[in-house]
Amino acid sequence: MDNPCVAHRGYSSLAPENTMAAFQLAMEQKQVSWIELDVQLSRDGVPVVIHDFRLERTTNGSGNVRDHTLAELKKLDAGSWKSKKFAGERIPTLMEVLKLTKGKVKLNIELKTVGNMYPDLAATVIEKLQNAWKPRDYVITSFEKKALQQVKRVHPDLPTGLIINASPADLSRQLEELGCHFLSIGFPYVTKSLIKEMTSKNITVMAWTIDSSRIMRNIAALDPSIMLCTNRPELWNKANSRKLSKLFKSSSPK
Template sequence: MTYIFAHRGASKYAPENTMSAFKKALEMKADGIELDVQLTKDKIPVIIHDETVKRTTDGKGFVSEFTYNQLQNLDAGKWFSKQFSGERIPTLEEFLIWMKQTKLLLNIELKNTIMPYYGMERIVYELVDRHKLKDRVIYSSFNHYSLQELKQIDQKVEIAPLYSSGLYEPWNYVKSLSTDCVHPHWRTLHPAILKGFRDHDIKVRVYTVNDPKKVKWLCDQKVEAIITDVPDTTRAVADGSLLVKPTVIGNVFHKINPKSYF
């Protein structure tokens, strides 16, 4: 079974990283939600992708320069559609309270590669722990030092390094981080790379895949999960109700000969 994670919620149908997008993803039978967390000036974890509020709200400035109360004055929906005017940037706690009423899994991406957000790992971890959701949460980040910080807090947390480049034998690197999970960009994959992950018992959750033909191929490869903007279409492909011919991905590695590589 390949799990379907809604990327920033059902972000093709509702403004990303809002409660409307998360609720829509649940309606579309996603197995999990992928969302992005940053910290406000007063250290409140909030759900927003960019380091600034400009693209997805009617405000300007860095998230870290706003207090939580100030952020609540911004509209996070009308940039997407007038239908969503009045949507607010949710807090992580608001989401967790809602999530507890569902069976959803959660992938929290810590957005701390540009803004360091000192102490973010413990703040987020303790919030998840307080709501007794540790067993349903996966932490990912492009900041792999941050993932190791989480491991120091709790060796049992599930971490998954994000990457988008052509890593050499990435399974060895993943193992060096004391985890068996990885979240690669779909362009970095190739049958030989996926075979390496399988041979080393590493769970692969691929981002961000919207093309049904690519989804089909990845499902055939039995990846752990697909992170997608269109959970409804991706679900239909995964359960066989939408029939498509698979397309092999990973042209970045077209020169690799699997027979000689292993």
């Protein structure tokens, strides 16, 4: 099974999501070639890595991420909710993650925004990336089309991808209009016909979020280029070993 394995928010089944611990643990897994993460802005305009717009679920803080300065966010515990052993984990900045992962894995960087919540998010993230990474080593993605359009206005050649949990009939047209060559799509919508269409348009497909080795094997069987995004990277090894086991059984003499 050659499909790329993408660690969703790092190794988020074992470590607190979107923390340095989760990213470090993901990089220690040989099968992980990509890490997916979420970026928002602090009140003072610093890109920080966190999924929810509010702080309550994954930190001991409260309120909106955007209403806190970086200094305030850095005081929060972003690990204890997962396990006592991760007590003291902090919300990382994008730059901290870029330094940790550079040359080790590629990044799927989701711009976490809705409407005009973060008008400067795209430009700020691009500034950090251009100082540190080459475009071949990352893709900028978002559910929010305005954010992807902002990326293209700042730098038309940067790789972008639409995130969607549906399969509309005009999906190819939407991607073309956005200038996207990457599609991040909920795994129930990944079909042979979708992959055929996306391949004809030279669009890379990532299926999310797959936490079943059986589903992983089924989707991988559609095409070896499909990226498999999971909270549990160990399942890639499990799915692969079962596939190999079936192959050996089918090829053994009767």
